[in-house]
Amino acid sequence: MKNRMRVLRAEKDWTQAQLASVTGVSRQAIVAIENGKYEPALPLAFKIARAFEKNVEEVFIWENHAEKEAT
Amino acid sequence: MKYFNDRIACSGVNPGTAKVLLVTLLSSVVIDVGAIWALHHFELGSAARIAVALSPVPGKIAVIALILRAIRQLDEFQKRVHFEAVTVAFLSTGVAVFVYGYLQKAQAVGPLDLGRVWTFMLLFYAIGVFIAKKHYR
Numbered sequence: 575m576k577n578r579m580r581v582l583r584a585e586k587d588w589t590q591a592q593l594a595s596v597t598g599v600s601r602q603a604i605v606a607i608e609n610g611k612y613e614p615a616l617p618l619a620f621k622i623a624r625a626f627e628k629n630v631e632e633v634f635i636w637e638n639h640a641e642k643e644a645t
Numbered sequence: 646m647k648y649f650n651d652r653i654a655c656s657g658v659n660p661g662t663a664k665v666l667l668v669t670l671l672s673s674v675v676i677d678v679g680a681i682w683a684l685h686h687f688e689l690g691s692a693a694r695i696a697v698a699l700s701p702v703p704g705k706i707a708v709i710a711l712i713l714r715a716i717r718q719l720d721e722f723q724k725r726v727h728f729e730a731v732t733v734a735f736l737s738t739g740v741a742v743f744v745y746g747y748l749q750k751a752q753a754v755g756p757l758d759l760g761r762v763w764t765f766m767l768l769f770y771a772i773g774v775f776i777a778k779k780h781y782r
Contacts (some may be wrong), residue, residue, distance in 0.1 A: 575670070588752065598720070599721075599722065600722065600723055602723070602726075602778070602781070603721070606782070612722055615721055618721060
């Protein structure tokens with residue numbers, strides 16, 4: 575699963591620590607999710623999306639879906 | 646003190662829970678030392694010796710309950726890291742005990758001191774946390 579967190583965070587001019595604070599998780603969690611090393615459960619995915627004022631699908635992109643969009 | 650406050654803040658555990666856990670842990674160690682000291686220095690009857698030997702148990706139960714509370718306060722990512730660390734610690738300690746048992750049968754080592762098992766578990770847990778954090782970085 576890919577995500578657009580880095581771009582959206584840059585748009586908001588937020589640091590990883592700030593996003594962590596807004597979503598109520600550790601900075602390590604944000605780093606792992608942003609780097610695609612860890613896939614969040616639905617509640618956290620929704621929290622992150624809401625923090626960016628986006629829908630979940632606008633932040634997280636399922637791999638197969640991403641491949642279809644690319645072709 | 647600032648270092649510890651920062652570490653607690655980063656851990657995701659409520660500072661109140663962390664402080665209560667720390668105080669309970671220290672109290673538990675003091676009771677441990679006191680019980681061992683009493684067993685060595687006093688001529689106690691059988692029932693009294695058993696009572697003193699079991700005196701650290703309530704403190705240990707309190708520590709377990711507080712650690713569980715602290716774990717429940719972690720975010721899902723930290724829970725994953727600690728779950729993997731516990732898995733590493735549990736399995737590695739099991740393997741280490743088996744290996745020690747084989748070495749004991751080969752008369753290469755002496756009897757196993759149970760206190761060492763706990764030390765190995767802590768060591769493997771720390772290694773597990775390091776591996777999991779490195780994996781998800």
